[in-house]
Amino acid sequence: MNLATSFWTWFGAFLTFCIFSFLYKDNPFYKFAEHLFVGVSVGYSISISYHNVLYPDLIVPLFRNGELLNLVPLIFGLCYFTRFLPKVSWLVRLPMGLVLGFGAGAAIPAVIQASIIKQVQGAILTPDVFKRFDLTVWALISLIGVICTVTYFFFSRERGKVTKVMADLGIIFLMVGFGASFGYTVMARISLLIGRFQFLLRDWLGVIK
Amino acid sequence: MQRQIPLILCLIFGIFMIVQFFVPHPYSQRAYEVVLRWVRIISIFALVLGVGSLVLYHSNKIKRKVSGWGFSIVTLVSAIITTLVGLLGVNWLDGKLVFFKGIGKSSVLQIFFQNIFVPVNSTMFAMLAFYMASAAYRAFRARTKEATLLLIAAFFVMLGMVPIGSAISPRLPEFAEWILSVPNLAAKRGILFGIALGGIATSLKIILGIERGWLGGGK
Amino acid sequence: MRVFEALAKIDRKIIFLILAVVIIVPLIKPIGLISKASTRAKAVFDAVESIPPGKPLMISIDFDPGSMPELYPMLLAILRHAFARDVKVIVLGLWLTGMGLGEQALTTVASEYSKKYGVDYVFLGWRSGVLPVVLGMGEDIKKTFPTDYYGTPLESLAMMSNIRNYRDIPFFISLSAGDPGMNTWIAYAQARYGLKMGAGTTAVSAADAYPYLQTGQLTGLLGGMKGAAEYEFLVKERGYSKEISQATQAMDSQSLAHLLILILIVLGNIGYLFIRKQTKKLGGAR
Numbered sequence: 001m002n003l004a005t006s007f008w009t010w011f012g013a014f015l016t017f018c019i020f021s022f023l024y025k026d027n028p029f030y031k032f033a034e035h036l037f038v039g040v041s042v043g044y045s046i047s048i049s050y051h052n053v054l055y056p057d058l059i060v061p062l063f064r065n066g067e068l069l070n071l072v073p074l075i076f077g078l079c080y081f082t083r084f085l086p087k088v089s090w091l092v093r094l095p096m097g098l099v100l101g102f103g104a105g106a107a108i109p110a111v112i113q114a115s116i117i118k119q120v121q122g123a124i125l126t127p128d129v130f131k132r133f134d135l136t137v138w139a140l141i142s143l144i145g146v147i148c149t150v151t152y153f154f155f156s157r158e159r160g161k162v163t164k165v166m167a168d169l170g171i172i173f174l175m176v177g178f179g180a181s182f183g184y185t186v187m188a189r190i191s192l193l194i195g196r197f198q199f200l201l202r203d204w205l206g207v208i209k
Numbered sequence: 210m211q212r213q214i215p216l217i218l219c220l221i222f223g224i225f226m227i228v229q230f231f232v233p234h235p236y237s238q239r240a241y242e243v244v245l246r247w248v249r250i251i252s253i254f255a256l257v258l259g260v261g262s263l264v265l266y267h268s269n270k271i272k273r274k275v276s277g278w279g280f281s282i283v284t285l286v287s288a289i290i291t292t293l294v295g296l297l298g299v300n301w302l303d304g305k306l307v308f309f310k311g312i313g314k315s316s317v318l319q320i321f322f323q324n325i326f327v328p329v330n331s332t333m334f335a336m337l338a339f340y341m342a343s344a345a346y347r348a349f350r351a352r353t354k355e356a357t358l359l360l361i362a363a364f365f366v367m368l369g370m371v372p373i374g375s376a377i378s379p380r381l382p383e384f385a386e387w388i389l390s391v392p393n394l395a396a397k398r399g400i401l402f403g404i405a406l407g408g409i410a411t412s413l414k415i416i417l418g419i420e421r422g423w424l425g426g427g428k
Numbered sequence: 429m430r431v432f433e434a435l436a437k438i439d440r441k442i443i444f445l446i447l448a449v450v451i452i453v454p455l456i457k458p459i460g461l462i463s464k465a466s467t468r469a470k471a472v473f474d475a476v477e478s479i480p481p482g483k484p485l486m487i488s489i490d491f492d493p494g495s496m497p498e499l500y501p502m503l504l505a506i507l508r509h510a511f512a513r514d515v516k517v518i519v520l521g522l523w524l525t526g527m528g529l530g531e532q533a534l535t536t537v538a539s540e541y542s543k544k545y546g547v548d549y550v551f552l553g554w555r556s557g558v559l560p561v562v563l564g565m566g567e568d569i570k571k572t573f574p575t576d577y578y579g580t581p582l583e584s585l586a587m588m589s590n591i592r593n594y595r596d597i598p599f600f601i602s603l604s605a606g607d608p609g610m611n612t613w614i615a616y617a618q619a620r621y622g623l624k625m626g627a628g629t630t631a632v633s634a635a636d637a638y639p640y641l642q643t644g645q646l647t648g649l650l651g652g653m654k655g656a657a658e659y660e661f662l663v664k665e666r667g668y669s670k671e672i673s674q675a676t677q678a679m680d681s682q683s684l685a686h687l688l689i690l691i692l693i694v695l696g697n698i699g700y701l702f703i704r705k706q707t708k709k710l711g712g713a714r
Binding site for chain 2: 438440443444447461462463464466492493494495496497525528529531532535555556557558559560561563564567568571572577578579620631635636638639641642651652654679680682683684685686687688689690692693695696697700
Binding site for chain 3: 048119192
């Protein structure tokens with residue numbers, strides 16, 4: 001055993017236990033750690049935003065280099081403050097409109113390219129998959145699965161006999177997919193817990209390397 | 210005007226981004242780079258909304274002495290201290306505090322991050338493992354054939370994806386990998402198509418001003 | 429019969445305790461289960477291995493401490509791999525709250541390999557807006573990041589003199605815990621600019637990456653802590669690092685915890701089936 005000597009490691013361990021104490025029930029220790037975390041994260045976000053964005057991207061170019069075009073994003077950005085001034089609070093919609101329009105416009109071609117064209121290319125049967133029997137079967141199952149899953153999500157018309165069978169098959173694929181995701185989710189949550197125990201046993205208590 | 214101008218801005222920038230994708234002319238390219246820069250700078254101010262709301266919420270709690278107002282003091286004081294040490298670039302060097310030295314490894318901001326932010330944030334997520342174990346035991350039941358299928362797939366992925374799976378049988382990881390790369394792939398691709406089509410439709414509605422939820426209430 | 433009823437009603441605090449024991453004991457007394465590399469992890473490793481020394485590998489920290497145990501060991505292992513091969517490294521992030529982790533990892537690993545800042549590696553830090561960052565870097569990295577994380581102008585860093593945009597990046601890895609992350613890079617950098625990329629994801633989103641792996645949009649995948657352990661295995665096998673591997677160390681606990689969860693599901697279901705049978709019987713008697 002090689003107990004930590006640093007104050008900060010002890011404080012980290014204390015906060016870890018404060019949060020874990022919620023497993024028993026909500027209590028002041030948990031609340032303290034939670035509120036401290038919120039405060040620190042706000043301060044951290046403001047600091048990084050200032051050092052990584054505001055200072056190098058706005059203050060230096062505008063006030064030191066005199067690049068006046070930067071006044072435009074500054075004015076739009078300042079409109080966010082009007083959110084807290086009831087008389088002119090509508091001005092907050094200006095930067096929101098600009099950013100939303102930009103995001104939506106950028107998303108359309110990107111999504112068509114990455115999630116539709118490429119995925120259709122991946123789903124269709126190319127000569128390569130016919131080179132080996134097992135690959136052919138798996139590719140066929142995948143293709144059927146994709147079509148049936150999409151059919152399941154098609155709610156615009158009442159299902160006929162064929163589309164009902166396809167949608168039912170789609171559910172089977174979806175359930176296997178969700179099962180796979182659940183299996184992986186278990187893995188994720190356990191990993192996070194192991195990580196905390198590694199901190200307590202290694203950094204704080206020093207019983208493992 | 211209070212609604213029209215934001216909608217027009219949204220339309221202009223939305224159409225510009227679509228057109229620019231297909232027309233990489235030097236002029237459009239230059240305008241594109243300017244727009245990227247503007248949006249990057251404007252986005253940072255959105256932080257104001259979050260920080261402003263949080264400060265208002267906690268200061269109101271303190272003013273009205275609502276139950277738990279003491280914890281609001283913890284939040285505000287820690288936020289002020291962290292902001293100050295961050296903005297002033299306070300560093301812990303050779304056993305003393307020095308100012309304007311940035312946010313590198315010896316900065317107090319980094320010390321706060323590693324010893325307050327990291328333990329609390331990661332423990333909050335780590336706790337989910339306990340609740341998940343309890344929920345898996347209580348709620349994960351083979352009630353229907355669909356649930357049974359989900360359970361079987363989860364069983365093989367859970368076992369096949371960790372070293373003990375291959376220790377039991379080398380076939381287990383292979384089967385888990387098959388589940389992931391054949392039926393799971395088909396389901397996820399189907400969902401991806403749905404999300405993509407939905408995303409495109411929503412984006413178009415936003416650009417054309419059909420979807421106006423973001424404008425909020427009022428005039 | 430009471431056994432079955434008891435099985436359906438184990439107190440949750442007992443479950444909490446058993447789970448904690450199942451995780452702690454193998455950390456102290458390891459069983460030594462080996463986590464060999466999957467083809468997905470090998471593909472990421474090979475892509476980093478194929479970067480010529482002197483050329484850059486770019487890594488994006490798209491996670492925060494909430495997913496640290498899964499993705500941070502990946503970051504360490506990939507950095508060790510790159511530095512051992514004299515590959516230059518550019519680190520940035522789309523998650524503001526992940527920046528401290530980037531600083532921590534680079535400081536730790538760079539000192540292990542005596543690497544010099546600005547010559548062997550650069551930490552770009554974070555910029556707001558996500559899309560303008562990912563799209564902007566496709567045009568010009570120095571215009572998107574005029575300065576690095578510490579405020580040093582990129583123009584003054586020797587390593588960045590020959591790097592303009594994605595065309596100069598042979599391989600990129602997004603260590604992603606959600607959105608923005610892997611999906612963002614695939615849609616805006618891979619599809620539009622042809623950036624060759626791999627991903628390290630939390631296990632939660634690993635299953636969602638398979639459509640992208642099949643189309644080749646992703647070269648390879650590290651899924652969760654197991655993916656990190658696989659990468660650590662490859663880095664150690666090639667002799668690139670002798671450091672204690674956090675993810676590998678965790679695999680015994682991970683395996684036993686999975687077994688426990690499976691046992692709990694089985695027990696819960698046995699109890700459930702028994703109670704359902706009893707209820708049906710009682711219903712029939714009435």
